[in-house]
Amino acid sequence: MPESFMAQWVYTDTVKDHFINPRNLWKDGEDFVPDGVGEVGSLACGDQMRVGIKVEDGKISDLRWLTYGCASAIASTSMMSEMAIGMTLEEAYHLTPSAITDALGGLPEHKFHCSVLGDKALRAAIDDYLEKNGMENPYKGTIAKIICECKGVTDQMIDELVKSGKVSNFEELQKETGCATACGKCRDRILEELNECLHIYGK
Amino acid sequence: MDRRYVYLDNNGTTRIADEVMEFMHSYDELYGNASSMHTLGRQAAAGIEWARGEVAALIDADSSEIYFTSGASESNNMVLNIFRDMIDDGKGKKKIIVSSVEHPATIETVKYLKKRGYSVEFCPVDRIGRVDLAALEKLVDDDTALVSVMVGNNESGTIQPVKECAKIAHSHGAFFHTDATQAIGKIPVSVKDMDADYLSLSAHKFYGPKGIGVLYARSGSPLSPFVHGGHQEKGMRAGTYNNQAIYGLGKAAELARLNLEEEHRKLWEMREALRKGIEERIPDIIVNGSNDESLCLPGTLNVSFPSAEGESILLYLDLEGIEVSTGSACATGSLEPSYVLLAAGLDVELAHGSIRFSFGRYNTMDDVDYVLEKLPPIIERVRAMSTRKV
Numbered sequence: 102m103p104e105s106f107m108a109q110w111v112y113t114d115t116v117k118d119h120f121i122n123p124r125n126l127w128k129d130g131e132d133f134v135p136d137g138v139g140e141v142g143s144l145a146c147g148d149q150m151r152v153g154i155k156v157e158d159g160k161i162s163d164l165r166w167l168t169y170g171c172a173s174a175i176a177s178t179s180m181m182s183e184m185a186i187g188m189t190l191e192e193a194y195h196l197t198p199s200a201i202t203d204a205l206g207g208l209p210e211h212k213f214h215c216s217v218l219g220d221k222a223l224r225a226a227i228d229d230y231l232e233k234n235g236m237e238n239p240y241k242g243t244i245a246k247i248i249c250e251c252k253g254v255t256d257q258m259i260d261e262l263v264k265s266g267k268v269s270n271f272e273e274l275q276k277e278t279g280c281a282t283a284c285g286k287c288r289d290r291i292l293e294e295l296n297e298c299l300h301i302y303g304k
Numbered sequence: 305m306d307r308r309y310v311y312l313d314n315n316g317t318t319r320i321a322d323e324v325m326e327f328m329h330s331y332d333e334l335y336g337n338a339s340s341m342h343t344l345g346r347q348a349a350a351g352i353e354w355a356r357g358e359v360a361a362l363i364d365a366d367s368s369e370i371y372f373t374s375g376a377s378e379s380n381n382m383v384l385n386i387f388r389d390m391i392d393d394g395k396g397k398k399k400i401i402v403s404s405v406e407h408p409a410t411i412e413t414v415k416y417l418k419k420r421g422y423s424v425e426f427c428p429v430d431r432i433g434r435v436d437l438a439a440l441e442k443l444v445d446d447d448t449a450l451v452s453v454m455v456g457n458n459e460s461g462t463i464q465p466v467k468e469c470a471k472i473a474h475s476h477g478a479f480f481h482t483d484a485t486q487a488i489g490k491i492p493v494s495v496k497d498m499d500a501d502y503l504s505l506s507a508h509k510f511y512g513p514k515g516i517g518v519l520y521a522r523s524g525s526p527l528s529p530f531v532h533g534g535h536q537e538k539g540m541r542a543g544t545y546n547n548q549a550i551y552g553l554g555k556a557a558e559l560a561r562l563n564l565e566e567e568h569r570k571l572w573e574m575r576e577a578l579r580k581g582i583e584e585r586i587p588d589i590i591v592n593g594s595n596d597e598s599l600c601l602p603g604t605l606n607v608s609f610p611s612a613e614g615e616s617i618l619l620y621l622d623l624e625g626i627e628v629s630t631g632s633a634c635a636t637g638s639l640e641p642s643y644v645l646l647a648a649g650l651d652v653e654l655a656h657g658s659i660r661f662s663f664g665r666y667n668t669m670d671d672v673d674y675v676l677e678k679l680p681p682i683i684e685r686v687r688a689m690s691t692r693k694v
Contacts, residue, residue: 111619120619129688140691147613147633147641147656151691167691171615171632175689 139225251283314664355554379504461604489560512556
């Protein structure tokens, strides 16, 4: 058989390694009392993620996670856990899905959203930690990216609107924010972000 | 047990049987264009006519009713195209009805037609995925041109009441098509017994080569070409004959006919051994479809593992040398899990966590034992990782 016929594994070796040996998994009965917990995704969508963090001196000192999800979700959350431990809250809050997928050596395009869940759950855990301790949340909103320039609509705004259930389709989003009503150039990117959020929050 | 290679995706495709491979190669010299008048062409054509006879014998049809295609996908498209042509010509009836669990080759084609303005209805199924005959009765009316219901489902293994469906269609003067791709070689399939006007099949699902299949069209049923061009297949399907593939299909048809009872018995034995073994060893599982031998294709076992996601299970099994398929969205590239299981009322989470084991003639009871050794710790592991606990 020509060498080019030899099957590669469906994902990279790094993904495979993390899939076979997931790091920092939240084991049953383990003595891990988290300072903050975040959960995103829904079973209806086929992936759900829970992240627990311990915080010491403004840094993530330990992290555990669970996922109902595919190999990419398992591997990217495992990788995220390795990257996040030791980071300051600010650094962790700004950990991006592409940083995680890069560290994994890449994921197929349709699997990218699996890695989005890991960092979203991590941010939710940080939010939870700050809220529980009555601390100000200086990070919320700092990672927003403007998608609709005409109306100043950010990905963060869309995320919040979908999460809270205020918006469940494009028309509602337009009514709420006015996005894509002026030049309309952002329409596709708005739709992409909206669908991603609807999927993540199982709406 | 020592590491094994266990292929349990025979509903996906089968290994070409040794007898079929050998048979095809024994005619390697028969490369003539079967439409040519010279000796080599006539010899090639004789082999094709032999194969046509074998397929006819397999499904209880006449040789003149067999049309070679590239496979069941094309056959399904061809049938739907015949009715599209008639609807376009304004000749009579306009409605097309298919079951909601048909193969994508049918479902996606009628969705395409629907998008272009054709009248299409989907008939619902019950909890085991069997067509709801009362619902079908209501859907079929005097404006119905075609009803299409498969013999056995590729995912759940559920066997459809095709005879009753054909009766309902015919009582309103509609034609009846059945996709028998998954059933051939596993349960008896007779176009006369079912009273089918059209039937599709693919060689590669019963140990024949890929890329070759058949459309059966009852003598007198409407016909028009889907692939236009040369005059092959009485002008109904253009393209130079794929001699070796057709000979392989003929041989596979012969084997399927001769081995039917033995194959059924063996597949059902392995399927049941695996089902019972899983039920004994793994808590909280759901078997999808039916465990009634008369309602399930013998080699198909579809199981949902609550709180475990299907793609992860599939890939952990793959690392152990066991090859299966899943209804999880993650494995398909879409965000939707198996529409077949959802149509039968299965919860979305359970559809994501479904695994299909499909047996073939090259599997043995040792394969079943190996799966029963490897599967329970994998499920335990995936469940331990899960946000959701059973």
